[in-house]
Amino acid sequence: xxxxxxxxxxxxxxxxxxxxxxxxxxxxxxxxxxxxxxxxxxxxxxxxxxxxxxxxxxxxxxxxxxxxxxxxxxxxxxxxxxxxxxxxxxxxxxxxxxxxxxxxxxxxxxxxxxxxxxxxxxxxxxxxxxxxxxxxxxxxxxxxxxxxxxxxxxxxxxxxxxxxxxxxxx
Numbered sequence: 339x340x341x342x343x344x345x346x347x348x349x350x351x352x353x354x355x356x357x358x359x360x361x362x363x364x365x366x367x368x369x370x371x372x373x374x375x376x377x378x379x380x381x382x383x384x385x386x387x388x389x390x391x392x393x394x395x396x397x398x399x400x401x402x403x404x405x406x407x408x409x410x411x412x413x414x415x416x417x418x419x420x421x422x423x424x425x426x427x428x429x430x431x432x433x434x435x436x437x438x439x440x441x442x443x444x445x446x447x448x449x450x451x452x453x454x455x456x457x458x459x460x461x462x463x464x465x466x467x468x469x470x471x472x473x474x475x476x477x478x479x480x481x482x483x484x485x486x487x488x489x490x491x492x493x494x495x496x497x498x499x500x501x502x503x504x505x506x507x508x
Contacts, residue, residue, distance in 0.1 A: 347410035347495050350486055351464050353403075353447060360400040364393050387466060403448055406464050408486060410495055415472070417462050417484045424460065428503040430476050434496040437469035437483050444483075457481050472496070 368390070375386045402420030409416045414427040441463075444450050450461040457480035462468065465486035470493055474482050486492050 343411040343413045345411050346499070347408070347492060349408045349486060349488065349492070351406045351467060351485060352406070355463060357400060357404045360396065364396050364400075368393050370468065372491070406462060406485060407470050408484065408492070410492070410499070412499070415496065417482075419449060419462060424482060426472065426474055426477075426482070428499050431472050431496065431500055431503075433470050433473040434476060434493050434500065436493070437471045438491055439469075439483075441465065441469075451479070454481070459483055475500070 371386065371389050373395070375381045375383075380493065402422065405420060407416075407418055414425055416423055416425040439454055443452075443454070444461050444463040447464050448462075450459075450463060451462070452459055458478070459471075459481045460477075460479045460483070461469075462482075462484040464485040467487055468489045469483050469485050470489055472482045472484075473480065
């Protein structure tokens with residue numbers, strides 16, 4: 339039996355504040371560096387080029403981590419920051435519940451790893467958003483935690499898919 343991969347839920351959390359702050363800092367640094375380079379006749383062009391490469395890397399990293407996307411299909415769930423994504427098929431997901439750990443435990447936005455209550459966790463966190471915990475099997479961590487703006491709706495869909503998977507005659 340083949341299952342279609344119809345989309346059941348999609349969400350994107352964009353952190354505009356992060357884009358604004360880091361972009362402002364990068365533009366300011368680029369402006370000062372350019373002014374210093376143009377003002378100094380003995381300036382090394384290689385140092386300016388290296389600075390531009392560092393600023394470009396900063397822009398790419400900022401854009402990658404400024405948007406958390408969640409996609410639930412009939413075959414599984416994918417959560418990611420830009421090109422960094424983690425996916426599970428429903429056979430790997432054992433349970434889903436709200437995260438009760440303090441938001442400070444994760445140290446802000448981004449991808450984190452750690453331990454909580456004796457279990458290894460991989461965390462995709464965005465500040466100011468509640469988090470769901472997936473108990474997973476077949477991975478190097480016991481739980482996968484991620485932020486969402488609509489935890490109750492998403493948890494209901496995930497639990498429904500877990501139960502459907504358990505009812506399949508494998």
